Structure formats: C-alpha cells, structure tokens
Amino acid sequence: MIPSNFFKLIFVTLLTVLTSGDLLAQNGFVKGTVTDENGIFMPGASVRIDAINKATVSDFNGKFILVNIPEGSYTLKVEYLGFSDIEQEVNIVESKTTFVSLVLTSKSVKLDDVTVLGYGNSGQARALNTQKNNINITNVVSTDQIGKFPDANIGDAVKRISGVTMQVDQGEARNIIVRGLSPQLNSVTLNGSRIPSAEGDNRNIQMDLIPSDMIQTIEVNKAVTPDMEADALGGSVNLITRTAPEGFRLSANLGSGINFITDKRILNGSFLVGDRSKNKKFGWMLSASITDNDFGSDNIEAEWTDEFEYYTGVDDADGEPILEEVSVRPYTKEFQIRTYLVQRIRRSFAANFDYQFDSNHNMFLKTMYNWRDDRENRFRLEHEILDAEDIEIDDFTVTNNVLTRFPVEVKRQTKGGIDNSRNKNRRLEDQRMQNYSLGGDHLFGNVKVDWMASFAKASEERLNERYAEYESEYSVNNDNSNPEFPIFIPVNGIEANDLSNFEYGEITEENQYTEEEDINFFANVEIPSDLFGKGDGSIKFGVRSRLKKKLRDNSFFEFDLEDSFPTLSGIPTRDYTDPDFLAGSEYQAGVYADERWLGGLNLENGESVPDEFLRANFDVEEDVLSGYAMANQKLSEKFSVLGGVRLEHTMIKATGNQIEDEENVIGEITEEKSYTNILPGVHLKYDLSRQTIFRFAWTNTLARPNYADLVPSLDVVSSDEEIFVGNSDLDPTTSMNFDLMAEHYFKSVGIVSGGLFYKKIDNFIYTFRGETTNDNFGSGTAGFDIFQPLNGDDASIFGAEIAFQRQLDFLPGFAKNFSVYLNYTYLTSDADGIRNESGEEREDLDLPNTAPNMFNGSLGYNDNKFSVRLSANFSDAYVDEIGGSSFEDRYYDQQFFLDFSASYAITKNLRIYADLNNITDQPLRFYQGISERTMQAEYYERRLTFGLKYDLFKN
Numbered sequence: 032m033i034p035s036n037f038f039k040l041i042f043v044t045l046l047t048v049l050t051s052g053d054l055l056a057q058n059g060f061v062k063g064t065v066t067d068e069n070g071i072f073m074p075g076a077s078v079r080i081d082a083i084n085k086a087t088v089s090d091f092n093g094k095f096i097l098v099n100i101p102e103g104s105y106t107l108k109v110e111y112l113g114f115s116d117i118e119q120e121v122n123i124v125e126s127k128t129t130f131v132s133l134v135l136t137s138k139s140v141k142l143d144d145v146t147v148l149g150y151g152n153s154g155q156a157r158a159l160n161t162q163k164n165n166i167n168i169t170n171v172v173s174t175d176q177i178g179k180f181p182d183a184n185i186g187d188a189v190k191r192i193s194g195v196t197m198q199v200d201q202g203e204a205r206n207i208i209v210r211g212l213s214p215q216l217n218s219v220t221l222n223g224s225r226i227p228s229a230e231g232d233n234r235n236i237q238m239d240l241i242p243s244d245m246i247q248t249i250e251v252n253k254a255v256t257p258d259m260e261a262d263a264l265g266g267s268v269n270l271i272t273r274t275a276p277e278g279f280r281l282s283a284n285l286g287s288g289i290n291f292i293t294d295k296r297i298l299n300g301s302f303l304v305g306d307r308s309k310n311k312k313f314g315w316m317l318s319a320s321i322t323d324n325d326f327g328s329d330n331i332e333a334e335w336t337d338e339f340e341y342y343t344g345v346d347d348a349d350g351e352p353i354l355e356e357v358s359v360r361p362y363t364k365e366f367q368i369r370t371y372l373v374q375r376i377r378r379s380f381a382a383n384f385d386y387q388f389d390s391n392h393n394m395f396l397k398t399m400y401n402w403r404d405d406r407e408n409r410f411r412l413e414h415e416i417l418d419a420e421d422i423e424i425d426d427f428t429v430t431n432n433v434l435t436r437f438p439v440e441v442k443r444q445t446k447g448g449i450d451n452s453r454n455k456n457r458r459l460e461d462q463r464m465q466n467y468s469l470g471g472d473h474l475f476g477n478v479k480v481d482w483m484a485s486f487a488k489a490s491e492e493r494l495n496e497r498y499a500e501y502e503s504e505y506s507v508n509n510d511n512s513n514p515e516f517p518i519f520i521p522v523n524g525i526e527a528n529d530l531s532n533f534e535y536g537e538i539t540e541e542n543q544y545t546e547e548e549d550i551n552f553f554a555n556v557e558i559p560s561d562l563f564g565k566g567d568g569s570i571k572f573g574v575r576s577r578l579k580k581k582l583r584d585n586s587f588f589e590f591d592l593e594d595s596f597p598t599l600s601g602i603p604t605r606d607y608t609d610p611d612f613l614a615g616s617e618y619q620a621g622v623y624a625d626e627r628w629l630g631g632l633n634l635e636n637g638e639s640v641p642d643e644f645l646r647a648n649f650d651v652e653e654d655v656l657s658g659y660a661m662a663n664q665k666l667s668e669k670f671s672v673l674g675g676v677r678l679e680h681t682m683i684k685a686t687g688n689q690i691e692d693e694e695n696v697i698g699e700i701t702e703e704k705s706y707t708n709i710l711p712g713v714h715l716k717y718d719l720s721r722q723t724i725f726r727f728a729w730t731n732t733l734a735r736p737n738y739a740d741l742v743p744s745l746d747v748v749s750s751d752e753e754i755f756v757g758n759s760d761l762d763p764t765t766s767m768n769f770d771l772m773a774e775h776y777f778k779s780v781g782i783v784s785g786g787l788f789y790k791k792i793d794n795f796i797y798t799f800r801g802e803t804t805n806d807n808f809g810s811g812t813a814g815f816d817i818f819q820p821l822n823g824d825d826a827s828i829f830g831a832e833i834a835f836q837r838q839l840d841f842l843p844g845f846a847k848n849f850s851v852y853l854n855y856t857y858l859t860s861d862a863d864g865i866r867n868e869s870g871e872e873r874e875d876l877d878l879p880n881t882a883p884n885m886f887n888g889s890l891g892y893n894d895n896k897f898s899v900r901l902s903a904n905f906s907d908a909y910v911d912e913i914g915g916s917s918f919e920d921r922y923y924d925q926q927f928f929l930d931f932s933a934s935y936a937i938t939k940n941l942r943i944y945a946d947l948n949n950i951t952d953q954p955l956r957f958y959q960g961i962s963e964r965t966m967q968a969e970y971y972e973r974r975l976t977f978g979l980k981y982d983l984f985k986n
Contacts, residue, residue: 058098058099058100058101058102058123058125058126058477059100059101059102059123059124059125059126059127059128059129060096060097060098060099060100060123060127060128060129060390060391060474060477061080061096061097061100061107061121061123061128061129061130061131062094062095062096062097062128062129062130062131062390062391062474063078063094063095063130063131063132063133064089064092064093064094064095064132064133064277065078065089065093065095065109065111065133065134065135066093066132066133066134066135066276066277067114067134067135067136067137068134068135068136068137069276069278069280069984070276070277070278070280070984071276071277071280071984072089072091072092072093072094072274072276072277073089073093073111073114073135073157073160074089074090074091074092074093074157074160074161074248075088075089075111075157075158075159075160075161075162075163075164075165075171076088076089076093076095076109076110076111076133076135076160076164077109077110077111077160077164078095078097078107078108078109078133079107079108079109079110080097080100080105080106080107080108081106081108082105082106083100083101083105084567085097085100085567086567087567088164088165091161091247091248091271091274092274094472096474096479097567098474098476098477098479098559099477099559100123101123102123102124102125103122103123104120104121104122104123105120105121105123106118106119106120106121107119107120107121107131107133109133109135110721111135111156111160112156112159112160112163112776112777112778112779112780113137113155113156113159113778113779113780114135114136114137114156115135115136115137117133117134117135117136119131119133128389128390128391128474129390130390132277154173155173155780155836156780157173157248158171158172158173158248159171159776159780159781159782159836161248161250162774162782163724163774163776163782166256166663166671166673166714166716166726167252167253167254167255167256167673167714167726167728168252168253168254168714168726168728168770168772168786169250169251169252169253169254170192170193170194170250170251170253171248171249171250171251172188172189172191172192172248172249173247173248173249183203183242183243183299183322183377183976184203184204184238184239184240184241184242184243184377185238185239185241185242185243185246185249185270186203186204186205186206186207186238186239187203187204187239187243188243188246188249189204189207189238189249189251189268190204190887190904191852191887191889191902191904192249192251192854192887193832193833193834193854193855193856193885193887194209194210194251194253194266194830194832194854194856194885195207195208195209195210195251195885196208196882196885196906196926197238197906198214198923199926199955200239201326201328201371201373201375201971202326202328202949202955202971202974203239203375204238204239205235205237205238205239206235206236206237206238207219207236207238207268208265208880208882209251209253209265209266209268210253210265210266210788210790210828210830210856210858211265211828211830211858211860211878211880211881211882211909212264212265212266212790212828212878212880212881213265213879213880214233214234214235214236214880215233215234215235215734215737216263216264216265216734216764217263217264217265217266217267217268218260218262218263218267218268219236219238219267219268219269219270220260220267220268220269220270221269221270221272221399221466221468221487222269222270222271222272222397222466222468222483223269223483223553224466224468224483224485224487224549224551225260225487225549225551225577226270226464226466226487226489227464227487227488227489227547227548227549227579228489228547229462229463229464229489229490229491229545229547230491230545231491231543231545231583231647231739232583232647232737232738232739233737233738233739234735234737234738237462237464237489239377239403240377240401240403240462240464241270241379241401241464242301242320242322242377242379242401244284244301244303244318244320245272245273245301245318245320245379245381245399245401246270246271246272246273247271247272247273247274248270248271249268249269249270249271250268250269250271251266251267251268251269252266252267252268252269253265253266253770253788254712254714254728254730254768254770255267255712255730255732256661256673256675256712256714257659257660257661257675257676257677257710257711257712258555258571258573258659258661258675258677260575260577260657260679261657261677261679261708261710261731261732261733262679262732262733262734262735263732263734264732264733264734264764264766264790264792272381272383272397272399273303273305273316273318273381273383274314274316274383274385274395275305275306275307275314275315275316275383275384275385276305276306276307276314276316276984277307277311278306278307278984279305279306279983279984280303280304280305280306280316280982280983280984281302281303281304281981281982281983282301282302282303282304282980282981282982282983283300283301283302283303283980283981284299284300284301284302284978284979284980284981285299285300285978285979286298286299286300286944286976286977286978286979287299287976287977287978288946288974288975288976288977288978289974289975290324290325290326290327290972290974291972291973291974291975292326292327292328292329292613292970292971292972293325293326293327293372295325295326296325297322297323297324297325297326297974297976298321298322298323298324299320299321299322299323299976299978300320300321301318301319301320301321302318302319303316303317303318304316304317304318305317305383311387312386312387312388313384313385313386313387314384314385314386315382315383315384315385316381316382316383316384317381317382317383318379318380318381319378319379319380319381320377320378320379321376321377321378321379322375322376322377323374323375323376324373324374324375324376324377325373325374326373326374326375326971326974327370327371327372327373328371328373328969328970328971329369329370329371329609329612329613329614329618329969329970330367330368330369330370330371330614330967330968330969330970331366331367331368331369331516331517331614331618331965331967331968332365332366332367332369332966332967332968333363333365333366333367333517333959333964333965333966333967334363334364334365334366334959334966335361335362335363335364335918335959335960335964335966336361336362336364337359337360337361337362337918338356338359339356339357339359339362339427339429339434340354340355340356340357340419340422341354341355341357341419341422341423341424341426341427342354342355342419342420342421342422342423343355343424352419352420354419354420357429357434358432359429359432359433359434360432360433360434361511361514361918361960361964362433362434362509362511363509363511363517363519364415364416365413365414365415365416366413366414366517366518366519367411367412367413367414368411368412368618368619368620368621369409369410369411369412369969370409370410370607370609370612370620371407371408371409372407372408372409372457373405373406373407374404374405374406374407374455374457375403375404375405375406376403376404377401377402377403378401378402378403379399379400379401379402380399380400381397381398381399381400382396382398383395383396383397383398384396384397390474391473391474391475392471392472392473392474393471393472393473394469394470394471394472395468395469395470395471396467396468396469397466397467397468397470398465398466398467398468399464399465399466400463400464400465401463401464401465402461402462402463403460403461403462403463404453404459404460404461405459405460405462406448406454406455406457406458406459406460407446407457407458407460408445408446408447408456408457408458408626409444409445409446409458410443410444410445410446410607410620410623411442411443411444411446412441412442412443412620412621413441413442413443413444414439414440414441414507414519415439415440415442416437416438416439417437417438417439417440417504421438422437422438426438426506433511434509435508435509435510436506436507436508436509436522437506437507437509438504438505438506438507439504439505439506439507439519440502440503440504441502441503441504441505441527441533442500442501442502442536443500443501443502443533443599443621443622443623443624444498444499444500444501444623445498445499445500445623445624445625445626445629446458446496446497446498447497447498447499447626447629447630448495448496448497448630449495449497449630450627450630450631454495454630455630456626456627456629456630456631457626457630458493458496458497459493459494459495459496460491460492460493461490461491461492461493461494462489462490462491462492463488463489463490463491464487464488464489464490465487465488465489466485466486466487467485467486467487468483468484468485469483469484469485470482470483470484471483477558477559478556478557478558479556479557480554480555480556480557481554481555482552482553482554482555483551483552483553484551484552485549485550485551485552486548486549486550486551487548487549487551488546488547488548488549489546489547490544490545490546490547491543491544491545492543492544492545493541493542493543493544494542494543494544495540495542496540496541496542496543497538497539497540497541497629497630497632497634498537498538498539498540498541499537499538499624499629500536500537500538501533501534501535501536501598501599501624502533502534502535502536503527503532503533503534505521505522505523505526505527505532506521506522506523507519507520507521507522508520508521508522514963514964514965515963515964515965515968516614516615516965516968517965518617518618528621528622529600530598530599530600530604530622531598531599531600532598533598533599533600534597534598534599535592535593535596535597535598537589537590538589538590538592538596538629538632538634539587539588539589539590539637539640540587540588540590540634540637541585541586541587541588541643541644542585542586542587543583543585544583544584544585545581545582545583545584546580546581546582546583547579547580547581548579548580548581549577549578549579550576550577550578550579551575551576551577551578552575552576553573553574553575553576554573554574554575555571555572555573556571556572556573557569557570557571558570558571560662560664561664561665562662562664567665568662568663568664568665569662569663569664570660570661570662570663571660571661571662571663571675572658572659572660572661573658573659574656574657574658575655575656575657575658576654576655576656576657577654577655577657578654579651579652579653579654579655580650580651580652581649581650581651581652581653581738582649582650582651583647583648583649583739584648585643585644585647585648586639586644587639587640587641587643587644588634588637588638588639588640589637589638589640590634590636590637590638591638592632599622599624602624602625602628603624603625603627603628604622604623604624604625605622605623605625605626606620606621606622607620607621607622607623608620608621613952613954613970613971613972614954614968614970641690642690642746642748645688645690645746646687646688646690646744646746646755647739648687648688649685649686649687649688649738649739649742649744650685650686651683651684651685651686651738651741651742652683652684652685653681653682653683653684653735653738654681654682655679655680655681655682656679656680656682657677657678657679657680658677658678659675659676659677659678660675660676661673661674661675661676661712662674662675669717669718669719670715670716670717670718671715671716671717671718672713672714672715672716673713673714673715673716674711674712674713674714675711675712676709676710676711676712677709677710677711677712678707678708678709678710679707679708679710679733680705680706680707680708681705681706681707681708681735681763682703682704682705683703683704683705683741683759684701684702684703685701685702685703685738685741685742685743685757685759686699686700686701686742686743687699687700687742687743687744687757688700688744688746689744689745690744690745690746690747700743700744700745701743702741702743702759704759704760706762706763708731708733708763708765710730710731710732710733711731712728712729712730712731713728713729713730714726714727714728714730715727715728722775722776722777722778723773723774723775723776724773724774724775724776725772725773725774726770726771726772726773726774726786727769727770727771727772728768728769728770729767729768729769730767730768730770731765731766731767731768732765732766732768733763733764733765733766734763734764734765734766735763736758736761736762736763736764736796736820737796737820739757740757740758740761740796740820741757741758741759741761742757742759743757743758743759744756744757745757745808747808747809747812747815749811749812751816752814752815752816753815753816753817753818754803754808754812754815754816754817754818755817755818755819756808756817756818756819757819757820758819758820758821761796761820761821761822762794762822763794764792764793764794764795764796764822765792765793765794766790766791766792766793767790767791768788768789768790768791769788769789769790770786770787770788771786771787771788772784772785772786773785773786777837777838779837779838779840780837780838781835781836781837781838782834782835782836782837783834783835783836783837784832784833784834784835785831785832785833785834786831786832786833787829787830787831788828788829788830788831788832789827789828789829789830790827790828791825791827792825792826792827792828792878793824793825794822794823794824794825795822795823795825795826795862795878796820796821796822796823797820797821797823797865797879797913798818798819798820798821798912798913799817799818799819799820799821799866800816800817800818800867800914800915801816801817801866801867801870801915802814802815802816802817803815803816803817822864823862823863823864823865824863824864825862825863825864826860826861826862826863826878827860827861827878828858828859828860828878828881829858829859829860830856830857830858830859831856831857832854832855832856832857833854833855834853834854834855835851835852835853835854836850836851836852836853836854837850837851838850839851845894848892848893848894849890849891849892850890850891850892850893851888851889851890851891852887852888852889852890852891852902853886853887853888853889854886854887854888855884855885855886855887856884856885856886857883857884858881858882858883858884858885859877859883860877860878860881861876861877861878862876862877862878862879865913867915867916873917875917876910876913876920877909877910878910879909879910879911879912879913880909880910880911880923881909881910882906882907882908882909883907883909884905884906884907885905885906885907886903886904886905886906887902887903887904887905888902888903889901889902889903895936896935896936897933897934897935897936898932898933898934898935899931899932899933899934900931900932900933901929901930901931902929902930902931902932903927903928903929903930904926904927904928904930905925905926905927905928906925906926907925908922908923908924908925908958908962909922909923910922910923911923911957917960918959918960919959919960920959920960921957921958921959921966922957922958922959922960922962923956923957924956924957924958924962926953926955927951927953928948928949928951928953929949929950929951930946930947930948930949930950931946931947931950932944932945932946932947933945933946934980940981940982940983941979941980941981942979942980942981942982943977943978943979943980944977944978944979944980945975945976945977946975946976946977947973947974947975948973948974948975948976949971949972949973949974950973952970952971952972952973953971954968954969954970954971955967955968955969955971956968956969
C-alpha cells in the first residue's frame with residue numbers, strides 16, 4: 032500500500048509554505064528574461080549578483096528569478112558561451128519584484144576582412160550553456176544545431192547524441208536506445224509531459240512521428256533528478272517545443288527531393304509565426320510542418336536451422352509416421368524476397384500561448400498534434416521447406432552434410448488496402464499523437480511554484496488491411512555458399528514461373544486499433560535555503576499523477592473465394608521483378624496479384640479467424656502517483672550537491688482473454704497489482720573553473736513491464752503444440768546507476784568531455800521459450816512449447832563516453848570556419864537468469880540491445896554565407912531477441928550512415944539548402960547466431976532533398 036501520509040505531509044507543507052511569514056520576507060526579487068538580438072530566448076544563461084553571492088540559471092524559456100535580495104543597488108552579471116558578457120544595474124525595492132530584460136550580443140571575429148558573428152553557432156551555444164549549467168548529467172541539442180544535419184524527424188536527430196542509437200523502420204530512425212537499454216526502458220516527454228505510445232505490445236515512443244522542425248530543444252537526461260519521473264533506466268528524453276519570441280518572427284521552409292530507390296519525389300514544407308503584444312504580456316506562436324515522401328525498400332529474409340528429417344514410412348503399432356534424422360550443416364529452411372512501396376505523409380501542428388499577469392505570475396498553454404499516414408504495398412515471395420512427413424528419400428540431396436536440394440511450399444502474397452481516396456489500394460497505418468498542456472509559474476514571496484496539467488493521446492489504426500496469397504510447391508536448389516546472401520533457385524524454372532501452378536491460398540482482411548491515453552498533473556514548490564552559508568540553494572518538493580489507459584482491439588476475416596479466383600493465372604497480375612534490386616539482381620521478385628484488383632474486391636460475409644487476434648486484444652489501466660523532496664545546496668564556492676528521494680506508487684489493472692484451441696474464448700481474465708518504489712539520488716557538481724566541471728551521480732530508476740506482457744492471457748494452440756502465457760506477476764525492472772563525468776567548455780562554443788557509468792539492473796524482463804513437463808495447461812499439453820515473459824535475475828552495464836565539439840577558431844585564416852563534432856560510447860554488459868529451452872541458465876549473453884560501440888562524427892565548414900557538413904553515425908551489432916539457444920538468437924547488425932548537407936545564404940533572411948542521406952546505402956540487417964547468417968537485409972538507397980529556408984526577425 033502507498034504511504035498516504037506522504038502526500039498529506041506534502042500538501043500540508045505546501046499550505047504552510049504559502050502562508051509562512053518567514054518566506055514572505057520583506058526582501059526584494061529580480062525576475063527577467065535573457066534573449067539574443069533577434070528576440071530568441073536564451074536558456075542556460077548564468078545570472079549572478081556577486082556582491083551577495085546570489086546566482087541562478089535561465090530556464091528553457093530564457094526566464095530567471097533571484098529571490099530574497101536585500102534592498103539596494105546591485106550589478107547583475109550574465110555569462111554565456113559564444114556571447115559577450117553583460118552587466119546591468121538593478122535597484123531592489125523591499126517586497127517588490129524588479130523585472131529586467133537582458134539582451135546578449137554575439138561575439139564577433141575578424142576573418143580576412145569579413146566579420147563573422149558568432150560563427151552561426153547561436154543554437155549550439157544555447158544547447159551547451161544549458162548542458163553546462165544543469166547540475167545533472169545531460170546532453171542538449173538545439174533545433175538550430177539539428178538543422179545542420181539532414182534529419183527530417185526527431186529520431187534521426189537524437190541518434191547524433193552521445194550514447195544514443197536508434198532502431199530503424201523503413202529507413203527512418205524510430206525507436207530510441209539510450210546507453211544500450213531497450214526503447215521501452217527509456218522515457219520520452221514533451222515539455223515535461225509523458226508522450227503515450229501508439230505501439231500495441233510495448234511502451235516504445237515512435238520518434239519518427241514528430242518532425243524535427245517542430246522542436247526547439249532536445250534534452251537527454253542520463254542521470255535523472257528526484258523531480259523527474261523515475262521510469263528511465265537508460266535516460267529520459269525531453270522534447271521542448273518552441274515558445275513565443277520577444278518580437279515578431281516568421282520562418283518558412285519549402286523543399287522537394289527524390290528517393291533514388293523509386294525515383295519518386297519528396298515534398299516538404301513548414302512555417303512558424305509568432306509575436307508578443309505591445310505590453311509584452313501576451314505571446315503566441317503557431318507552427319506547422321508537412322512531409323510527403325514516396326519511397327520503398329528491397330528486402331530479403333531467411334530463417335536458419337541445423338535440423339533435418341524425412342519420412343520413411345508408418346509405424347505399424349500406432350500408425351504414426353516414422354521420421355529419419357539426417358546430420359546437416361545450418362541451412363535456410365525459409366527464404367523470402369520482399370518488395371515494399373511506401374508513401375509516408377507526416378503532418379504536425381502546434382499552437383503555444385503564454386500570458387504574463389504581472390511580474391510574479393504567468394500561465395501558458397502548449398498544444399501539439401502529430402498525424403502520420405503510412406501507405407504500404409508489400410509483395411512477398413516466400414519459400415518454406417515442407418514438413419518432414421511430406422519429404423521422402425528422393426526429394427532431397429545432401430552432399431558433405433550440406434542440404435542442397437529439397438521441396439518447398441511457395442507463396443506469392445500481395446499486401447494492400449481498399450480502393451478509396453484515403454487508402455489508395457494500400458495498407459493505411461493512421462498514427463496520431465496529440466498533447467495539450469496547461470501550466471503556470473508563480474512567485475509567492477520567496478516561494479516559487481510551478482504546475483502543469485496535460486492530456487495526451489496516441490493511436491494507431493489500420494483498417495481494411497488486405498492480403499491475397501497464392502500457393503504452389505516445387506523443388507529448389509539451396510545455395511548457402513554465401514550465407515550473407517542466401518538464395519533458393521527453382522530446379523525447374525518453367526514450372527516455378529507458371530502462374531497456373533499457383534493455386535488460391537487465402538484472401539483476408541484485418542482491422543487493428545491501438546489507443547493509449549495519459550492524464551498528467553504535477554506541482555512543484557521551491558523554497559530558497561542556504562544551509563551552509565555558501566550562497567544560493569533551494570529545497571524543492573512536489574507531487575505528480577499519471578493516469579493511463581491502453582487498449583488494443585483487432586479483428587481478422589477470411590474469405591472463401593477459391594471458386595471465383597482458383598489460380599494466379601486467372602486474375603490481374605503485376606510483375607515486380609527489378610534488375611536493380613538492391614540486395615542483388617539474382618533475386619527475382621516475380622508476379623503477384625495486382626494491388627488494384629485486390630483493393631477493388633467487394634469483400635463481404637467473411638469468416639472471423641479468432642486465433643489471429645484474440646491473444647492480441649487487451650485492456651490495461653495503469654495509475655502512477657508520485658512525490659519527491661530534494662535539496663540543492665552549495666557546499667563551497669565551487670562545490671554543489673543535490674540530494675533527494677522520490678516515491679512512486681503504481682497500480683495496474685489488466686484484462687486479457689483465456690483461449691482454448693486458438694479460437695474459443697473461455698472467458699476474460701483480469702488481474703490487479705500494485706507496488707511502491709522508493710528511489711533516492713545524489714548529484715555532485717564541482718566547478719574547477721568557469722569552464723571546467725566535474726560531476727558525479729548516484730541514482731535509482733525503474734522500468735515498468737510492457738502492457739502486452741502484463742495481460743493475463745492464456746492461449747493453448749494445440750495444432751502447433753504451443754502455449755502463450757501472459758504474466759501479470761512481472762516485477763518492474765530496477766537499476767542502481769553511478770555516473771562520473773568531466774567537462775571542459777570552450778569560450779568559443781564547444782566542449783570536450785569524458786565519463787564513466789555503471790548500471791546494476793535487477794528483474795530485467797525477457798521472453799522465456801521452454802517446454803512443458805506436465806498437463807497443467809490442459810489434457811495432453813505435456814511437451815508443448817511455452818512462451819512467457821519472465822523476470823531475469825540481474826544484469827550490469829559498464830560504459831565510457833567521450834565527446835569533442837568545437838569551432839576550430841585557433842586555426843589561421845579561413846580554416847577558422849571549420850568545426851568538428853565527435854562522440855564515442857563504449858559498453859560492456861552481462862545478464863544472469865536467462866534460461867534456454869531446456870531450462871538451463873545461459874552464460875553466453877549480453878543484455879539485449881546493448882551495442883558495444885557507438886560513434887558520431889561530423890566535419891563542418893561555416894562562414895557568413897556558405898555552410899557544408901559531412902556527418903557519420905555508427906552503432907555496433909547487438910542481441911535484439913533471445914532465442915531458445917545461442918543458435919536461434921537474433922542480432923541487430925552494425926550500422927554506418929554517412930550524410931551530407933550544404934546551404935548558402937542568398938540574403939540575410941533567405942537560404943538555399945541541399946541534403947543527401949544514406950550515402951553508404953546502409954541496410955537494416957538482422958542475423959541469426961553469427962554475423963554471416965542473414966535473417967533480414969532491407970535496403971533503402973539514397974535520398975536527396977533541397978529547398979529554401981526563410982527567417983525574419985523583428986525585435
């Protein structure tokens with residue numbers, strides 16, 4: 032049970048604070064904003080009054096507050112990397128708030144008679160100043176810095192950050208891995224409010240859903256403080272939207288491009304407009320973005336085995352088939368060639384407002400709506416070896432233990448959708464995410480209070496998703512001489528290409544809907560304190576609630592149309608064979624049912640197929656109530672400490688189906704569970720100088736199980752001798768984390784840093800694949816394969832990361848305009864408590880999703896007109912999915928991306944740009960057991976975009 036007195040104590044303390052005479056002291060206050068010459072707010076500015084040892088840092092909106100200042104006249108000093116220091120006199124009046132507006136001026140450097148202002152690094156300066164002045168370990172990237180890389184969505188932008196790698200979907204970065212921890216083990220927030228997931232079976236946030244030009248700043252917190260949500264084992268990624276500037280701003284982008292895999296166009300456009308009223312009280316900003324990308328991918332997939340049996344007769348005693356086992360080397364028992372045609376339209380809209388009632392009180396409303404249509408046709412040629420009972424001695428050839436010939440079942444499948452203006456004969460994945468946040472910042476005497484309430488919703492809808500499949504059987508020559516590119520070659524090519532040999536298999540239609548809703552509220556109170564007499568400090572506490580609902584509702588129908596369309600030769604078809612198929616011209620895709628014919632079918636009175644969806648459907652409610660208290664104090668002029676504790680109480684109610692024989696729902700199963708986590712943390716910061724900082728953190732974090740894993744479903748599939756079991760008793764994964772970091776910031780805007788980190792993880796979750804030893808799941812279920820999510824014992828991660836980022840201003844002449852951006856992360860991990868299909872503990876595994884090596888690098892050149900950058904991104908191979916044995920483990924292969932971007936300023940406000948992505952033609956690749964055995968290789972080719980950007984500031 033949750034200690035309810037904890038929240039009562041916080042509430043009573045809040046009332047006491049707000050009514051305390053001591054805290055409503057008679058000293059004065061300074062409140063203000065820090066902007067650049069264009070009226071853009073500058074976060075992370077160091078604001079000090081040296082005479083009384085008072086200091087603070089501006090927030091992401093460029094705002095700051097200094098409280099409890101004795102009456103008198105003082106010099107306010109502001110420091111900012113890449114900008115000239117400024118000083119301003121302020122007069123403090125008793126019990127009054129003095130408001131100041133501070134404007135930073137870029138440093139200028141003379142280069143061969145050309146004056147360059149700030150090297151175009153204002154965005155980089157905002158990011159590094161914020162990172163420098165945070166007490167916890169973070170990486171911060173600004174939208175201007177993002178613009179230097181050819182990244183269309185936030186996922187592609189985040190992968191540039193040290194210690195971060197991304198999982199790719201159709202060539203775009205989608206799922207984030209921070210410091211080697213799976214996507215569901217990291218949190219993603221929008222302006223501090225949790226982003227819900229549109230994925231059905233996990234907590235992954237679709238990072239490719241949000242365009243990069245809709246975000247002002249990306250903050251990756253690698254060591255969370257007690258006032259942050261604790262479900263961030265790897266890290267917490269906070270996406271911060273743009274706020275209204277101090278003056279009028281108009282920004283627009285219009286571009287086009289080409290995907291070389293399809294030679295089809297790319298269209299993109301965005302705009303941003305904002306202003307503030309004459310009295311500066313009301314600010315507004317509207318922005319929108321759209322990208323229409325028509326592309327595709329070429330794909331091969333394989334499944335490997337080292338077992339082979341064939342039929343030799345029937346046992347006279349029991350009538351069961353007699354199977355003979357043959358010793359063979361690993362071979363591909365299944366092989367596919369896939370062609371994807373995709374149109375992805377990404378739209379995003381945002382409206383942000385704020386109102387300053389007076390110097391002490393302001394409120395804001397931030398809204399964002401993201402909507403992505405993903406239309407897809409897929410054409411799949413699948414070969415799978417026949418069951419052992421259907422293979423006789425003359426059907427196969429084994430030479431030197433190599434299985435070179437065998438019979439296969441062949442399927443030609445078309446994936447599409449209905450013929451209307453939305454689907455356009457394609458499968459339409461309609462994915463949306465919306466967020467609405469209302470909040471405020473208040474000053475009651477010396478007490479700062481901030482709060483926010485938000486509603487967020489994510490959904491994914493796939494209606495009328497259709498499949499047409501035609502089947503045949505023939506023998507193939509199995510060529511595994513190069514296991515990286517396996518291939519099946521028909522023994523009789525004429526037979527294999529005769530469409531009349533492909534008989535009706537199935538025509539199906541599927542509907543899927545997933546929805547997640549979050550209602551969030553938090554309130555924070557910050558009180559000034561100086562426990563050690565060394566300068567400014569604070570005590571901060573607060574509460575948060577997050578109420579979540581997640582449901583998935585799928586259906587699946589099969590249609591009996593064999594009499595109408597008996598063979599592939601009797602329907603409209605299309606040949607998708609491509610001599611430039613990226614995996615190799617030897618892969619012949621062949622002929623499939625025309626997607627336009629499939630979309631035009633009038634499908635009615637289909638037969639429901641429950642085994643395709645019953646296990647997937649569920650309903651989960653998850654409520655999290657939390658509170659924290661922490662103190663941030665200076666122990667000396669250079670040494671600061673932040674310590675505190677967070678308490679999170681989780682309540683879960685999960686409902687799933689109990690299924691028998693794949694299609695019979697015996698009933699629903701509902702389970703409830705609650706647990707409480709107490710999570711202390713300490714952060715130390717030592718300023719060796721203004722530019723050199725040492726940090727240490729000890730934190731405790733958690734990750735809650737995936738929703739689908741928690742659902743107490745039971746599905747006994749007798750025909751396949753398989754049992755799928757949910758696990759509502761799963762414990763959350765917890766981690767104790769230690770971080771050590773050293774940073775040196777260059778005055779000319781740059782950083783060199785290095786650090787070590789260690790994570791001790793308990794109760795990580797994996798899918799167990801084993802075999803039942805009794806009939807606990809029904810009569811005759813002994814010996815069935817069982818699949819169930821389980822808690823492992825413990826795991827550990829040790830890592831090191833280094834980063835270097837700098838304008839090379841120490842070089843002579845034009846070379847001063849070059850800049851370098853480098854970071855490298857090394858990881859090593861181990862995991863205990865993972866058991867194989869025999870129940871034995873495995874000792875040969877790293878923790879899944881931990882890439883041993885990650886690297887980012889770029890070399891750029893930037894003067895007052897021209898900008899060019901070559902960027903590289905590398906992530907090492909890692910275990911992606913644990914199999915029943917090491918032979919079956921699936922690995923996500925290493926990736927190396929190379930991108931190029933260039934731009935030229937036609938005028939002060941107008942710039943032309945061009946970006947070339949994926950120069951290396953890097954595929955998405957999985958392999959089985961060893962790197963040579965390809966499980967999947969999906970190629971996307973290069974992508975070229977170009978266009979115009981316009982920026983207008985009036986301050």
